Amino acid sequence: MDYTILAPIAGALALVFAGYLAYAVLKENAGSQRMKEISGAVQEGAMAYLNRQYTTIGIFAIVLAIILGVFIGVWVAIGFLVGAVLSAVAGYIGMNISVRANVRTAEAAKSGLDKALSVAFKGGAVTGLAVVGLGLIGISGFYILIANFLTPAGSEMNLAPLIGLGFGASLISLFARVGGGIFTKAADVGADLVGKVEAGIPEDDPRNPAVIADNVGDNVGDCAGMGADLFETYVVTGLAAILLGSFPEIQNYLIANIGLSAAAAENLATYPLLLGAMAIFASIIGVFFVRLGSSKKIMGALYKGLIASTIISIGLFFLATEILLDGNWGIFLSSLVGLGVMASMVVITEYYTGTDHRPVKEVAKSSQTGAGTNIITGIAMGLEATALPVLVIIIGIFLAYQFAGLYGIAIAAMAMLSVTGIIVAVDSYGPITDNAGGIAEMADLPSEVRKITDALDAVGNTTKAVTKGYAIGSAALAALALFAAFKAEIPGGELLDLSIDQPIVLIGLFIGGALPFLFSAFCMQAVGKAAFAIVSEVRRQFKEIPGIMEGKAKPDYGKCVDIVTLAALKQMAAPGILAVIAPLIVGFVLGPAALSGLLLGVIVTGLLLAIHMTSGGAAWDNGKKYIETGNYGGKGSDAHKAAVVGDTVGDPYKDTAGPALNALIKVMNTVSLIFIGLISTYYLLK
């Protein structure tokens, strides 16, 4: 029997179940007229932004598709467009459900914590399942198409269209991350600077003209952005594992070294698809485990779902290995390495960003001596936070390689990514509750309701941080798998000297190492510029609309959304184009060896900077939260004011530059993978 068909079936099942959950969420009460009005404004803004964003990217994508069609191949161009469209669809689904689940969560909070958690988590699960469902359908569908329809009888499969799919997903993910990240933080920082700091009105106050833009930002950044990001990581990891599994050298290596039979080696390419299918089954079951226990711990409820999915996955991975690979231990253990890396990243990120542990407490404590020391401590913690994740990743690489060579690394990455469904569910829960809190505030819901949405939101901060740790760790593993595939795809690559003492490799490493710094600089400056645009607009409205501060006149929310939309789209161009162009320039000018160095340089410093920024940012955010719960003088104290500065700095760190680096790492690898044939030919002709 051909088990490959299980993959699209599992994918479809994920979509059906997501549909069911969406139905369950939508039939919940959407609250009062006022609440509907607010959430309607957020919906409208988010939809308007996404439409414009995807139109802008669409033009760029079509140009690229034509280039690909002409220079690489028509099916690669088709793969590219399908990947891009699926990624956009994942983003749309996530955003659409989030902007509807938010108001229903606020309404549900009137009936208590259980109900509110259930609505918010179901909303998140829709996005999570849509991401993995579309991802697995995309990869397996293309694989089946290539294997059964595009390969003439007797000839070798050409997997290039699958690489096109991955590149399409990468490109959308990059722009979604960068554009969404700039939007969300520009709106957030801008709203806070004029609202909280200048006008002295609380967060989410309806008198602030930027308040809707701020809530829109949560959806387009954390929800659509994260969805596109993990969709892409999922797709490219699957693609890298399939590619490596299809190389004869890899197959022969595994036959010779880990006792795989020649028959089983035939299945190495489809095994990653089966892992994905198995994990979807596990994730769907895991969703039912998310319930408040008697302890009423929200985080505990979410972790129950993750732990259940992981344990069931282990069992199902064993089964998959039995079926396709004669139960080969080396490969099964590699998949466990991936799950181990996932669990370790969650624990480490929780340590560095949770309010119960040293790092956040140190940041809070240092706020007592002012903003300067708060920032110094936050930066120091962010720098320190890189060490353990790197250790975990290198132990993972080491073990997976021992167990099953390069293929083992790809399988570890695939196993880590396979639980994306439940992880995105837990993550998307974050912006939903964040929005629910905002709606409760703006609609003047009673304080008990606000208390519940606050409790949900506080946990949302941690889950967002934890997912970022997961996303970065998986991006690094995925990029390494892609890099291995890249190396194997270089024509005559086995003759290429990639020693680190070769000056040309070294030059590539330096350029690659510097790119994440430059890219982050662009992202940070973009937030500054877009935020400045918002600040000016809010100031203008405060001055020109009479009665706005007394709550008598309604601010022009739409105008703020418009301004930040345009600013974000304008600012995303430079970093986005840098990411796509740099590998091509280095490849064509300096050759494949320099390009290899570049890719590895980007992976190493990209990973480090991304962890530094997301952990540091979350530590600042939660350091402020820690003070707000009454420590060091609580809200309004000098320590709190210092912590607010740290939080502002942390915003573009953790929500713009940091996550965008994930996308950068992978897009550079996919663009190189797709163009390496052309680059090598050109370089040899020169």
Place this chain on the structure above:
Amino acid sequence: MDYTILAPIAGALALVFAGYLAYAVLKENAGSQRMKEISGAVQEGAMAYLNRQYTTIGIFAIVLAIILGVFIGVWVAIGFLVGAVLSAVAGYIGMNISVRANVRTAEAAKSGLDKALSVAFKGGAVTGLAVVGLGLIGISGFYILIANFLTPAGSEMNLAPLIGLGFGASLISLFARVGGGIFTKAADVGADLVGKVEAGIPEDDPRNPAVIADNVGDNVGDCAGMGADLFETYVVTGLAAILLGSFPEIQNYLIANIGLSAAAAENLATYPLLLGAMAIFASIIGVFFVRLGSSKKIMGALYKGLIASTIISIGLFFLATEILLDGNWGIFLSSLVGLGVMASMVVITEYYTGTDHRPVKEVAKSSQTGAGTNIITGIAMGLEATALPVLVIIIGIFLAYQFAGLYGIAIAAMAMLSVTGIIVAVDSYGPITDNAGGIAEMADLPSEVRKITDALDAVGNTTKAVTKGYAIGSAALAALALFAAFKAEIPGGELLDLSIDQPIVLIGLFIGGALPFLFSAFCMQAVGKAAFAIVSEVRRQFKEIPGIMEGKAKPDYGKCVDIVTLAALKQMAAPGILAVIAPLIVGFVLGPAALSGLLLGVIVTGLLLAIHMTSGGAAWDNGKKYIETGNYGGKGSDAHKAAVVGDTVGDPYKDTAGPALNALIKVMNTVSLIFIGLISTYYLLK
């Protein structure tokens, strides 16, 4: 004729000329009783700190020397001790002249800018010439010793003792940078936090108990620290160039590829020594070019000295190449590449840290919307500032390699380092004028005097930043040269697979990449902890000593110096030991391939982080200065308050963590170079 002898002669000449300049400075008037008292306190504190620091390091060094003597060789241990002692001597000389030139500069300012500049620059030149003089005597002396006395007739030279010399210099430089960096910024931040922020008294106010500690810090950090740092870079670069020049493979490569005669190839090992000698002659002449022109531009006067030295060096390098290498163009051009990199680094750093250009202006502008945006912009500028220096360095690597292979890279590094004398002179001028300003303030000198010292000090900020850019760029080139030597020293290294797609190399790269992050985290946290100790002490004195705020009672300055001394020494242990131990652990546990990856990882991220931190820090510092000159509301405005926060954050960035990374990069390379024989033997036996 054996031209090698020119090297120790030039070194001795540098010392003699330094002695003459020191005499000229010391015979200047040291000012009033009050001024002498103040400078006496700074002298005493600085001397007490350096004594304790070197005693502490001394114990560690002796233990290491015994290990080296037992496991590697007695002459290596002797080399190590000589390197350590010479480095310490360079630090002592620099510090001793600085603490005497400061008060004389303040006094000279009474007679006008010309006189004050002359005294301050002469003081700096003493340190600069001492550094290169001792450095060249050390390397050439040991080389002559090995060539003529330690090598039995007919056998090959064993240059290991020279590596010992480099390692000794590295170790001292590391601790001097880390300890001095922690001291200077803990004192600075601590003094500011309680003095400026809490008590509202100006900087350098004699009522602040930490004010002497702050001034001591300038000397032990910027002066002794920078001196030890560049002494070390000078020594290890010379050593790497000599090593590479002595390898038969390198000689044969150059004979085959750039038309070097076999006779000239014999001189490749001594050519770097002659370059050093030539540059010393050029630097001594350059000193006389430092004069205020009719434009009265201080920076221009200093640059005149640098430009003159560089141009004269070009001519003398040509001569050196004629004499030893038949005027080989490839090698001569490599030396020009080094000077080109030096000049480019100076220009780029000036752009990113000078008040006339976009980066600093942007930081100042962003201060209008508060500390948060000031920090975001500063970080963004620091991130951006990495791109151009990396570009310059890779172009340098590319060209030098084209001209003369790996040896060309080493020669470029040596040429860049050869002008260290004049560069350190320009740099050491900074802390002298900084102190002169402090003394003028504390001794209540007339405002015209203060105006002159302020003008000198403002330029000092830029020269300090520019030297840091130079130090980092040269450290990167030096480390690459060391790395090439390291690779060649691995027994059977030509068989070792160092491809970047080897997982073990990759693991090394990741570890190496993460170390600068962890190391910086230690440094930043150390400053925080030591500053906290100072803050508590100053608060205690304000509370317990009656009449202190009215200026009636004298604060206990010595106690503050003591506290920060102990704190700095305690805090320097962890990062210092990390730097020495990490390569040994990775080498012995994971082997030479992983160690190679580690070294390269450290070079790449170390360089990037160091530039990020020093440029970002200087941009914050000068952003504040830009506002203080009357922009955006000037001193006391909200923008200024925001800029002060940025300056506080920038302090440990630019003066502790950033410069310490230079030392980190090199000490890891020298420790690996010295232990690689042992590691390889152990690893092969395993």
